[in-house]
Amino acid sequence: MAKTTRGKGLWNTPSRGRGTCPVCQSTRIKCLHTNVTEVGAQLKVCKKCRNKDL
Numbered sequence: 051m052a053k054t055t056r057g058k059g060l061w062n063t064p065s066r067g068r069g070t071c072p073v074c075q076s077t078r079i080k081c082l083h084t085n086v087t088e089v090g091a092q093l094k095v096c097k098k099c100r101n102k103d104l
């Protein structure tokens with residue numbers, strides 16, 4: 051699988067892949083990973099939160 055979270059591919063994403071993580075509230079972090087919550091909602095989270103149970 052290609053690296054989807056690194057390099058120039060990010061420049062095509064909204065705000066170039068950066069934002070505030072909804073889980074840990076880190077600002078200006080790359081929120082590129084999808085974590086599915088208990089209720090089935092998909093959140094775009096940072097690398098630190100991608101393996102957390104939500």
Ligand SMILES: [Zn+2]
Nearest residue numbers: 071074096099
């Ligand atoms: Zn996070």
